[in-house]
Amino acid sequence: MKSQAKVVVIGGGVVGASALYHLAKKGWNDVVLVERKELTSGSTWHAAGLLPLFNMSYSVGKLHQYSVAFYQALQSETGLSVGFSQVSNIRLACTEDRMDEYRYYAGVGKTVGVDINFLSPSQVKEIWPMCNTDGLIGAIQHPQDGYIQPNDLTTALAKGARNLGAEIYRHTCVTAIQSRADGWLVETDKGDIACQHVVSCTGSFARQTGAMVGLDIPVIPVEHQYIVTEPHPEILARKARGLPEQGVLRDSDAGYYLREEAGGMILGIYERGAPCCYLDGPAAECENELFQGELDRLEPHIEACIHRVPAFGEVGIKQIYNGAIAYTPDGNPIVGPAWGLRNFWLNEGHSFGITAAGGAGWQLAEWMVRGEPSVDMMGVDPRRFGAYAARGYLREKNEEAYRNVFINHFPDEERAAASPLKTAPCYDRMKALGAVFGRVYGWERPNWFVSPTYQLPADEIGSGDVLLNKNTSPPLADGRVVEKNSFRRANYFPFVGAECLHVQSKVGLLDMSAFSKFCVAGAGAEDWLESLLCNRIPKTIGRVGLCHLLSLNGGVRAEFTVYKTGDNQYYLVSAGSMERHDWDYLCKNKPADAKFSIGNITTKNGVLVLAGPKSRAVLQKLTDSDLSNDNFKWLNGKFINVGAAQANVLRVNFVGELGFELHHPIEMQNYIFDRLIEAGAEFDLKPFGIRAMDSMRLEKSYRLIPREMSIEYAALESGLDRFVRLDKECDFPGKQALMDWRARGFENAFVTLEVHGASDADAKGSEAIYHDGQLVGRATSGGYGYRIGKSLALGLVQCAFAEIGSPLEIEILGTMYNATVVAESPYDPQNHALRA
Ligand SMILES: Cc1cc2nc3c(=O)[nH]c(=O)nc-3n(C[C@H](O)[C@H](O)[C@H](O)COP(=O)(O)OP(=O)(O)OC[C@H]3O[C@@H](n4cnc5c(N)ncnc54)[C@H](O)[C@@H]3O)c2cc1C
Numbered sequence: 043m044k045s046q047a048k049v050v051v052i053g054g055g056v057v058g059a060s061a062l063y064h065l066a067k068k069g070w071n072d073v074v075l076v077e078r079k080e081l082t083s084g085s086t087w088h089a090a091g092l093l094p095l096f097n098m099s100y101s102v103g104k105l106h107q108y109s110v111a112f113y114q115a116l117q118s119e120t121g122l123s124v125g126f127s128q129v130s131n132i133r134l135a136c137t138e139d140r141m142d143e144y145r146y147y148a149g150v151g152k153t154v155g156v157d158i159n160f161l162s163p164s165q166v167k168e169i170w171p172m173c174n175t176d177g178l179i180g181a182i183q184h185p186q187d188g189y190i191q192p193n194d195l196t197t198a199l200a201k202g203a204r205n206l207g208a209e210i211y212r213h214t215c216v217t218a219i220q221s222r223a224d225g226w227l228v229e230t231d232k233g234d235i236a237c238q239h240v241v242s243c244t245g246s247f248a249r250q251t252g253a254m255v256g257l258d259i260p261v262i263p264v265e266h267q268y269i270v271t272e273p274h275p276e277i278l279a280r281k282a283r284g285l286p287e288q289g290v291l292r293d294s295d296a297g298y299y300l301r302e303e304a305g306g307m308i309l310g311i312y313e314r315g316a317p318c319c320y321l322d323g324p325a326a327e328c329e330n331e332l333f334q335g336e337l338d339r340l341e342p343h344i345e346a347c348i349h350r351v352p353a354f355g356e357v358g359i360k361q362i363y364n365g366a367i368a369y370t371p372d373g374n375p376i377v378g379p380a381w382g383l384r385n386f387w388l389n390e391g392h393s394f395g396i397t398a399a400g401g402a403g404w405q406l407a408e409w410m411v412r413g414e415p416s417v418d419m420m421g422v423d424p425r426r427f428g429a430y431a432a433r434g435y436l437r438e439k440n441e442e443a444y445r446n447v448f449i450n451h452f453p454d455e456e457r458a459a460a461s462p463l464k465t466a467p468c469y470d471r472m473k474a475l476g477a478v479f480g481r482v483y484g485w486e487r488p489n490w491f492v493s494p495t496y497q498l499p500a501d502e503i504g505s506g507d508v509l510l511n512k513n514t515s516p517p518l519a520d521g522r523v524v525e526k527n528s529f530r531r532a533n534y535f536p537f538v539g540a541e542c543l544h545v546q547s548k549v550g551l552l553d554m555s556a557f558s559k560f561c562v563a564g565a566g567a568e569d570w571l572e573s574l575l576c577n578r579i580p581k582t583i584g585r586v587g588l589c590h591l592l593s594l595n596g597g598v599r600a601e602f603t604v605y606k607t608g609d610n611q612y613y614l615v616s617a618g619s620m621e622r623h624d625w626d627y628l629c630k631n632k633p634a635d636a637k638f639s640i641g642n643i644t645t646k647n648g649v650l651v652l653a654g655p656k657s658r659a660v661l662q663k664l665t666d667s668d669l670s671n672d673n674f675k676w677l678n679g680k681f682i683n684v685g686a687a688q689a690n691v692l693r694v695n696f697v698g699e700l701g702f703e704l705h706h707p708i709e710m711q712n713y714i715f716d717r718l719i720e721a722g723a724e725f726d727l728k729p730f731g732i733r734a735m736d737s738m739r740l741e742k743s744y745r746l747i748p749r750e751m752s753i754e755y756a757a758l759e760s761g762l763d764r765f766v767r768l769d770k771e772c773d774f775p776g777k778q779a780l781m782d783w784r785a786r787g788f789e790n791a792f793v794t795l796e797v798h799g800a801s802d803a804d805a806k807g808s809e810a811i812y813h814d815g816q817l818v819g820r821a822t823s824g825g826y827g828y829r830i831g832k833s834l835a836l837g838l839v840q841c842a843f844a845e846i847g848s849p850l851e852i853e854i855l856g857t858m859y860n861a862t863v864v865a866e867s868p869y870d871p872q873n874h875a876l877r878a
Pocket residue numbers: 052053054055056057058076077078079080081082083084085086087088089090091092093214215216217243244245246247251266267268363364365366367368389390391392393394395396397398
């Protein structure tokens with residue numbers, strides 16, 4: 043065994059084997075993999091081997107698409123069969139909501155490049171003659187989909203990696219990992235290996251591996267079962283006649299998948315009530331472990347399956363597989379750098395690991411070898427969860443993520459498990475005002491407000507005759523169901539509209555306490571920020587600027603509102619969901635010999651946003667400070683009193699009105715809240731929520747990460763010209779790469795689109811954009827702009843089609859709408875309201 047290597051990959055399941063292969067493929071062939079038992083002896087061996095291309099996320103969709111293509115190429119490269127049966131995959135729909143989900147998904151598929159066919163029930167019957175199509179509305183088919191033999195795939199990956207110089211040590215258990223000045227020392231029961239990088243791919247052992255380096259990894263597995271049946275005469279007869287396999291059948295509304303297997307069938311079920319397992323990790327001797335089958339839990343799904351494919355009820359059960367499947371709170375894996383550690387990489391939490399292994403290994407290897415992935419990995423970034431995602435939270439959320447695999451993934455869906463976990467002090471006050479809460483990074487935030495008497499009519503609440511079509515958000519504490527989920531304009535549409543118009547005409551109050559907040563103070567702070575961020579850093583005390591941290595390839599990694607509070611003192615604000623991500627970047631970029639300090643003060647400060655033409659009048663009643671425009675201009679901040687409390691007040695906001703962000707000691711929040719409500723009464727102050735904010739930011743063409751801005755688009759493609767100062771004297775991350783990109787020429791340009799004729803559905807992001815029927819781009823956000831009375835979409839399209847006035851088409855839920863590229867900020871383009 044080597045005592046030194048560039049990289050040690052821990053874990054010989056399909057995910058570790060793929061990471062090893064791709065590192066070697068990228069030219070890092072001094073790489074080794076250590077596996078405590080045999081390859082595949084964790085979760086991989088018992089996987090059903092399905093390769094679902096379907097995924098609502100653009101980035102995960104790209105990873106899956108890569109895998110399916112790559113596995114076939116691997117077979118030719120290594121000469122080993124991976125047992126890929128490209129039998130196609132059919133997903134059934136029993137409700138119109140489900141069809142809308144597929145129509146929405148088709149946008150993701152088209153922009154990622156995945157083939158999708160829409161099928162009628164009779165077409166389903168042609169492909170799956172044993173399927174009873176009663177009650178079906180339609181289906182989608184992925185012709186390239188199918189299943190693979192997970193063991194064969196892992197063996198082929200291992201062979202491919204070995205051919206490229208990688209080494210694999212089986213029956214070698216990692217017992218400890220020590221940090222060293224030049225990297226890591228990986229201690230195993232067969233000896234130690236010094237290395238520069240560690241990649242953790244340890245499946246159900248993720249938390250134990252994390253504990254070796256002080257990480258609380260947000261992965262706890264859940265039990266997952268599938269049933270293998272005896273052969274069925276009809277399937278045998280089809281085989282004897284040389285007929286094709288009927289493909290993988292997914293009955294999304296009933297939560298199961300079914301496929302042929304050796305003349306019989308495999309029925310895999312995402313049941314309600316599946317428990318987390320291995321809470322304290324698997325036992326040291328665990329190998330190829332299965333749990334006792336739990337048939338009772340599967341019963342409603344088996345009944346549903348027998349209704350759909352009666353033949354299933356005509357054969358005996360050969361075996362039940364009940365194994366551990368790794369989960370994270372949102373069901374996506376964690377792939378990327380570990381927070382707080384250098385050169386420690388995570389490739390964990392894979393619940394569709396057979397499918398994702400190829401793409402995850404590919405992108406992780408790019409990240410490690412080239413410094414950045416080429417696919418936007420924000421949806422799987424390990425730092426999208428914070429310290430709150432600890433054992434108890436994981437247990438509740440991971441079980442929820444598992445049982446929700448097949449639910450309809452409505453764009454505004456909110457998940458209730460483990461909430462309310464993190465609440466701002468004003469939470470109860472907002473609740474009393476009618477807040478319907480949503481969640482970000484564990485925080486509760488008002489999404490919109492509803493009157494105390496409103497509830498959905500009973501006939502709108504019913505979820506139909508399907509098992510899992512949850513079409514309402516969690517009820518309020520008093521039991522009222524107030525939100526009906528939909529891909530179309532949902533019942534909150536008029537409420538949110540009223541909030542926007544109120545902010546436009548009077549004044550609104552928004553809780554943004556979830557914002558991430560950091561401070562940078564001490565000698566050299568200003569120079570450091572100047573060398574880190576691509577805009578000029580505010581030089582005058584009290585000035586506020588919007589500054590981006592570019593990715594090394596010239597895309598956008600993070601966005602900060604930077605407020606200069608004193609000499610070499612800065613206050614940075616970024617999105618609530620990005621706290622750990624952004625903090626990690628700040629920490630890792632801080633020079634070892636820095637004289638300044640950085641602090642994460644996210645939970646010390648609350649943020650209340652007062653916005654609208656009357657906001658100044660409200661706040662002026664509470665402060666001795668002169669808030670007139672002459673004395674307090676847009677893009678400035680002031681430390682002022684708010685009644686008896688104090689706050690740093692920033693004249694910025696994300697809604698495009700006169701407005702003030704009040705950053706205050708969190709313990710003073712309710713005092714400030716009450717004073718604002720009292721002072722605002724005469725101006726008809728009302729609360730508003732995130733959905734109204736989102737609509738208003740669309741009208742201002744304000745970009746978000748990872749939508750309009752991401753590492754996949756050059757910062758200048760995202761239209762950040764006025765925030766990117768390539769003429770700055772100093773260097774900053776991504777500067778040269780962005781200049782090189784510009785020299786090569788940009789492919790895409792940011793656009794704001796007015797969508798014509800949309801009356802019951804708006805773009806949500808991920809819709810395909812066309813010109814004369816040819817795909818030219820994708821929407822990254824969309825919605826209705828209530829202040830301008832127009833349906834809008836933001837997106838990136840090929841440069842040739844980005845001119846203002848360019849006529850385009852956008853496909854929303856299967857309907858093609860005409861759209862026109864309009865000038866940025868269709869609401870108040872001159873920013874008169876902001877500057878007022
Ligand atoms: C019943 C069932 C059906 C499934 N069906 C599908 C499917 O159809 N399609 C799909 O995409 N996914 C499916 N999955 C999920 C899939 O099995 C997993 O996502 C995938 O196997 C994860 O691979 P992995 O390499 O991350 O983990 P594992 O296969 O568990 O590998 C982790 C490895 O790390 C090793 N290890 C851990 N700690 C150490 C250490 N300290 N030192 C050395 N080695 C260590 C372990 O021994 C283990 O071999 C299914 C899962 C289950 C339970």
